[in-house]
Amino acid sequence: MYSFKNDYSEGAHPRLLKALSETNFEQAEGYGEDLYTQKAIELIKRKIGNDNVDIHLLSGGTQTNLTAISAFLRPHEAIISASTGHILVHETGAIEATGHKIISVEVKDGKLDTLHIKTVLDSHTDEHMVKPKLVYISNPTEIGSTYTKEELKQINKCCQEHNLLLYMDGARLGSALCSSENDLTLSDLATLVDAFYIGGTKNGALMGEALVICRDSLKEDFRFHMKQKGAMLAKGKILGIQFFELFKDDLYFEMARHANGMADLLRDELTKAGFKFLVHSPSNQIFPILPDQIISDLLKKYAFYEWTKVDANHSAVRLVTSWATKEDEVLAFIEDLKCLL
Amino acid sequence: MYSFKNDYSEGAHPRLLKALSETNFEQAEGYGEDLYTQKAIELIKRKIGNDNVDIHLLSGGTQTNLTAISAFLRPHEAIISASTGHILVHETGAIEATGHKIISVEVKDGKLDTLHIKTVLDSHTDEHMVKPKLVYISNPTEIGSTYTKEELKQINKCCQEHNLLLYMDGARLGSALCSSENDLTLSDLATLVDAFYIGGTKNGALMGEALVICRDSLKEDFRFHMKQKGAMLAKGKILGIQFFELFKDDLYFEMARHANGMADLLRDELTKAGFKFLVHSPSNQIFPILPDQIISDLLKKYAFYEWTKVDANHSAVRLVTSWATKEDEVLAFIEDLKCLL
Amino acid sequence: MYSFKNDYSEGAHPRLLKALSETNFEQAEGYGEDLYTQKAIELIKRKIGNDNVDIHLLSGGTQTNLTAISAFLRPHEAIISASTGHILVHETGAIEATGHKIISVEVKDGKLDTLHIKTVLDSHTDEHMVKPKLVYISNPTEIGSTYTKEELKQINKCCQEHNLLLYMDGARLGSALCSSENDLTLSDLATLVDAFYIGGTKNGALMGEALVICRDSLKEDFRFHMKQKGAMLAKGKILGIQFFELFKDDLYFEMARHANGMADLLRDELTKAGFKFLVHSPSNQIFPILPDQIISDLLKKYAFYEWTKVDANHSAVRLVTSWATKEDEVLAFIEDLKCLL
Amino acid sequence: MYSFKNDYSEGAHPRLLKALSETNFEQAEGYGEDLYTQKAIELIKRKIGNDNVDIHLLSGGTQTNLTAISAFLRPHEAIISASTGHILVHETGAIEATGHKIISVEVKDGKLDTLHIKTVLDSHTDEHMVKPKLVYISNPTEIGSTYTKEELKQINKCCQEHNLLLYMDGARLGSALCSSENDLTLSDLATLVDAFYIGGTKNGALMGEALVICRDSLKEDFRFHMKQKGAMLAKGKILGIQFFELFKDDLYFEMARHANGMADLLRDELTKAGFKFLVHSPSNQIFPILPDQIISDLLKKYAFYEWTKVDANHSAVRLVTSWATKEDEVLAFIEDLKCLL
Incomplete structure (x- = not known):
């Protein structure tokens, strides 16, 4: 996980x-x-x-x-x-x-x-x-x-x-x-x-x-x-x-850039996949709005916070990246998400 | 130092x-x-x-x-x-x-x-x-x-x-x-x-x-x-x-024992050398009473706190040992002290 | 005043x-x-x-x-x-x-x-x-x-x-x-x-x-x-x-009843005169909504707080009565208000 | 009392x-x-x-x-x-x-x-x-x-x-x-x-x-x-x-002068009677040292604080005077005290 x-x-x-x-x-x-x-x-x-x-x-x-x-x-x-x-x-x-x-x-x-x-x-x-x-x-x-x-x-x-x-x-x-x-x-x-x-x-x-x-x-x-x-x-x-x-x-900025880069990657792919976001956040926290079913499937392999209900079938989640976030895992997450669509 | x-x-x-x-x-x-x-x-x-x-x-x-x-x-x-x-x-x-x-x-x-x-x-x-x-x-x-x-x-x-x-x-x-x-x-x-x-x-x-x-x-x-x-x-x-x-x-107790051992060594040697202590302290802090001249000479090579004046020519100092205190340095300190007597 | x-x-x-x-x-x-x-x-x-x-x-x-x-x-x-x-x-x-x-x-x-x-x-x-x-x-x-x-x-x-x-x-x-x-x-x-x-x-x-x-x-x-x-x-x-x-x-309740009675009198007369209230308040504070012109005229003879603007020409005011409120003054206030209508 | x-x-x-x-x-x-x-x-x-x-x-x-x-x-x-x-x-x-x-x-x-x-x-x-x-x-x-x-x-x-x-x-x-x-x-x-x-x-x-x-x-x-x-x-x-x-x-100073005057009266009479005081206090609180027996007798008619034991048979008490202290009562206290000597 x-x-x-x-x-x-x-x-x-x-x-x-x-x-x-x-x-x-x-x-x-x-x-x-x-x-x-x-x-x-x-x-x-x-x-x-x-x-x-x-x-x-x-x-x-x-x-x-x-x-x-x-x-x-x-x-x-x-x-x-x-x-x-x-x-x-x-x-x-x-x-x-x-x-x-x-x-x-x-x-x-x-x-x-x-x-x-x-x-x-x-x-x-x-x-x-x-x-x-x-x-x-x-x-x-x-x-x-x-x-x-x-x-x-x-x-x-x-x-x-x-x-x-x-x-x-x-x-x-x-x-x-x-x-x-x-x-x-x-x-x-x-x-x-x-x-x-x-x-x-x-x-x-x-x-x-x-x-x-x-x-x-x-x-x-x-x-x-x-x-x-x-x-x-x-x-x-x-x-x-x-x-x-x-x-x-x-090093401080280098790490922050990495964290942001990982968030950018997630944000871009989610946007491409047609998802909206709860709030415009250009930093290392993003809040995509996903179907609840997909959220619950993703939670089997990934840990993240469900942030708030948006409507009957959708919620915003919080994804946070950091200096230590692995690009492989980000890509795997995106891949897994795409499979769930 | x-x-x-x-x-x-x-x-x-x-x-x-x-x-x-x-x-x-x-x-x-x-x-x-x-x-x-x-x-x-x-x-x-x-x-x-x-x-x-x-x-x-x-x-x-x-x-x-x-x-x-x-x-x-x-x-x-x-x-x-x-x-x-x-x-x-x-x-x-x-x-x-x-x-x-x-x-x-x-x-x-x-x-x-x-x-x-x-x-x-x-x-x-x-x-x-x-x-x-x-x-x-x-x-x-x-x-x-x-x-x-x-x-x-x-x-x-x-x-x-x-x-x-x-x-x-x-x-x-x-x-x-x-x-x-x-x-x-x-x-x-x-x-x-x-x-x-x-x-x-x-x-x-x-x-x-x-x-x-x-x-x-x-x-x-x-x-x-x-x-x-x-x-x-x-x-x-x-x-x-x-x-x-x-x-x-x-390891916690092993380190404490080392700290105490180093204090014991200092205490014993100071006692043998005829010095008194401000207070009876069987732990890793000792407070020997030394002539002010010797204190000032020791301070050229060692760092420690002068604790309190005891009389016109003597003060108590505080010596603290720890898990990291080196026996060599303790022995050198004692040696240096003896040379000043 | x-x-x-x-x-x-x-x-x-x-x-x-x-x-x-x-x-x-x-x-x-x-x-x-x-x-x-x-x-x-x-x-x-x-x-x-x-x-x-x-x-x-x-x-x-x-x-x-x-x-x-x-x-x-x-x-x-x-x-x-x-x-x-x-x-x-x-x-x-x-x-x-x-x-x-x-x-x-x-x-x-x-x-x-x-x-x-x-x-x-x-x-x-x-x-x-x-x-x-x-x-x-x-x-x-x-x-x-x-x-x-x-x-x-x-x-x-x-x-x-x-x-x-x-x-x-x-x-x-x-x-x-x-x-x-x-x-x-x-x-x-x-x-x-x-x-x-x-x-x-x-x-x-x-x-x-x-x-x-x-x-x-x-x-x-x-x-x-x-x-x-x-x-x-x-x-x-x-x-x-x-x-x-x-x-x-x-005496405590007697005084409170007097205060409430004076508020009731004000509330009743204001209601009869067609005014609305900001909030339903059956105690000794009432908040009638009055035309701003009338408020400013009343303030020449009476002291009270303007509470909040309600629309371009109306505001709610706060009228408080107490054990010491004089019925004469309440009646005079009502009379003065009626004259301003 | x-x-x-x-x-x-x-x-x-x-x-x-x-x-x-x-x-x-x-x-x-x-x-x-x-x-x-x-x-x-x-x-x-x-x-x-x-x-x-x-x-x-x-x-x-x-x-x-x-x-x-x-x-x-x-x-x-x-x-x-x-x-x-x-x-x-x-x-x-x-x-x-x-x-x-x-x-x-x-x-x-x-x-x-x-x-x-x-x-x-x-x-x-x-x-x-x-x-x-x-x-x-x-x-x-x-x-x-x-x-x-x-x-x-x-x-x-x-x-x-x-x-x-x-x-x-x-x-x-x-x-x-x-x-x-x-x-x-x-x-x-x-x-x-x-x-x-x-x-x-x-x-x-x-x-x-x-x-x-x-x-x-x-x-x-x-x-x-x-x-x-x-x-x-x-x-x-x-x-x-x-x-x-x-x-x-x-009036403030007039009252304070009265309080002090009453304390002065007590102090003078106690001094004349040979009593000492715990502390030199020229204001409206005095702390005479009295035999414990006398204290306990006085406490039958007067209220005051026992302040501190002074020796086996004596204690200091606190006597406080105020704007409202009655001269008659002060004189009666002194009289009663004298009777106990």
Whole structure:
């Protein structure tokens, strides 16, 4: 049974494991103050083309989101998020557990726009309601859609006008930046958002997310927050070693391109076969709409999530590819699917 | 420069890295629902000799402490801890950040006893004060001392009589259980405390702590708390694989014995050389009192922490050994020390 | 300018002020342990016809909601509320500040039903999402609608089946229980919900809410929570004296009936005059839809909230009556309105 | 039985009750936006002689402390307090419940000094510990001692040098400022501390504390925090009316002087009778050391707290006087005491 359930089924890219092995017996400072972490941070700054950012390495997405957002906000300040936002739905109230309300906005394609933001601002007018302060977006979104540079510029402008912070969840940022429709760079992000993270867990690391804090006022004392939230590994070097390896030869992007390539292959073949999709998603998650009978047949050989019923006889499924997805398996899947038509 | 600063300077035992490599491309369920994690849990249950415990794998000590303690307590309930307790001093208020007060008790050797506990209970009498509910101990303590079975029985009895929970921080549990003075087993712990964790980070894992919940009433919904606190790795299998490897041939204890052996060697030689110690510590941390001049000379070749001034010309230092400590370096350290006398 | 903006514009019923004056120099125990508070609690228990409830007197609605709900829930547990719920919209994230997510359900008339609840349960299936645990309803709702006994029985049954707690916000409970459509008694509430409060602030007290905890498992240590949240007045007797006065001759219900009577008068006359209402609200808040020109003329002599635009030329306004509303002013308002037609 | 247990046994000064009655039927804006509250705030600003402060009226001391301190701090920041501090001991962990650690400093007389503060700073050096940020003092302290202007200047200087906030709990501020040893004015406080409150509950109000925020950076959005913590009364005018009355003819200070006068009388007579005191306390709380037999005889006619055993046959008791303490009862107490000698 081959799995298209997610992009964290396998371990790490072998080069990362090799680097961990090779450096294993070097004694290093703890808690991210080692040389590998420093080298990784310098390298990422160079990739971003901006020295005036602070970078911290954390272990996972929920951890990064809750640590960053709770560090950035005062108690009465709230987050604006699309109704599909990961922090809103799939993090077991991690943000609320730090005391902050998330204001949900219904959106069609997982993406927030300035109109959504302004509607929230218009309805939050006094101290009897929370104060919207941070706009949370993901790129790609939880349903695979991506932001263009122009869209992000508009949101950035809106945030600046209304004194809002803009935070980008980049759990799958590699896939977004390597998507065929992407026109954003890491450098752009550093100028257009106040903080974002570069996801490692879902793109070839054992675990690890690199949080990039761009706005000066958010930088102070961030390591205190990491420690307080249990987000500072004693052996911080294992994050540093991995991120250094991910970025030193652009392995990170190479893996994301592979993941996207596999998704493209699936998307193209499914399109050719006449299938529609639940949402336009140019990244490594696709949501084809299939007859229920075919879904149930495919599930005998492949693992993937049934996402939502579409009509009496059809459902959308979620297929996720990754750095580790094998082209053979993708082709086999397509072949099997064709046989079922 | 060789470091005796701590027991997390190196990476992981090579067998763990090997196991990670060998299983790297196996697709696994996420979030700790994979087979390796299940196997590790079954194995640890067998080592404990008790099937009626719940075991969860988390990434680090502060994370484990804050997730467990906040899951176990109601908002008005407080923790009793020795004044040297790790949660009280060195976790940046992680417990308080979840809403709970820690009541500090001055102790001499890092160890709580029933008298300490009763004194706290006697002074907390009504709803204008927090309600003491959980006793936090570490074994070994933050200053290397260890609990005997009889001491733990007394504390357990006191907790039962007063309806208190007993939680043991086992960041260095391997070292405690393999100490020459130890008479406790994992099985004993499962009957004498309500929850404890078996520390991996400080005993040969890349990261990882195995939390063992013994009391039934504390087990419900624990995975919700892990997720909410950002303590559930997407690639949970990397913890499962490591803990399976740690326990399948008792590698965990073998490493702890090595760490203790290296500490014993240092302790013996320092004793022979006429030095005193700040505290009696039969585990892998020792605190010899040395002339300041000798300390400053040793620091040219070795890294370690100066712990506290003892008098005008002497200080206690902390020397920590680990699974990775090289006997050659220990011997060289002793040799260098002798030359300075 | 006469105000129909809310039901807390005036002070307290003169009998309450008189009672405060008469008892002013009696020395009493602090923090709600005085005899007046005990007498008030006994009296309310008698009115409820149930001795097996715990009653606590707090100062305000938001305070009562946040203290009770945070005391009742574990960290990962969430609240289900109508999208119009006061805790969701108008309490500045007070509940989230205690760490809990509120799950919003879109409803038409401010009222939750079992279908709403089940839909939430169906979509919260694992530990990656919060665990719905407490159903929050208000009677009357924030838009004046009320629950029938049958509706409440259905919700109670649903909560029991799914192990949910049922909490009723009774900020305006007097108005609900005295509404012409009401078939519920205080006794019914004590058997149908797990906790509710009897609002004093909006029905003739200077301030004060009587929280009634019906479910045994929610009672323990509640005073600790009150103290921790700053919800325990040193001079607790001023709440006891007021609640004793409110209930000793059913002044509480007498005042609520007056408030409702004034609302009925407005509703009847507006209906006769041909106006429609935004929502069916048999309590002391009504939401007539008026031409914008008439609204703006009325606002020259009367204070009230414009609630929402209905079409290009019409808006719904909110008119609130209270124990202190003067019939003369109601009649004058109606007269003025008629003149504008 | 006459009580010297505390200063909140009675209700309010009759002039406050009268003012509440006289304004009872005036319709006012809710939530502290009424004219009485505005007038009270203007009046207090005039008494302080400083227009550049923000003033908010809250209901009680614990509520004021938790709302202010949690609004002023970021999550990793901690409070420095004397070990006897009210927030540390007698508020059921209210501050910790908002996420912040309180660092306890052992002091002899309830008073912090700069040496205490520096010792805390010296031991909190990195991100593995909380960051001390706010110094909490009470004037008078919980054991009746008071600060001089010079002492406060020293603390202020130390706080400025180390970028710390200085907060004064003024639950009994009237008594401190009217003490025979006092050389501080409200104006001094506004320049020497960053925020303080003027306690009403313990000096003749039904309830109410006036929080004065002096430092500009702490002012923003404070009303959001009040609402979020349940600290904003719907009928805010009842606080405004009381504080206006308290300050319009200096009734506040007149009452405090009476309370102090009664304590002075007790202190003088006890001194003359040869008794010693546990602590030097020039305010309205005194702690004479009496033979246990006499204490037990006195307790037959008077209520007061036994504070602490001093030796085998003696204990310190706490006698508290207030605005409402009757001179006759004080004289009777002294007479009764003399008869027991």
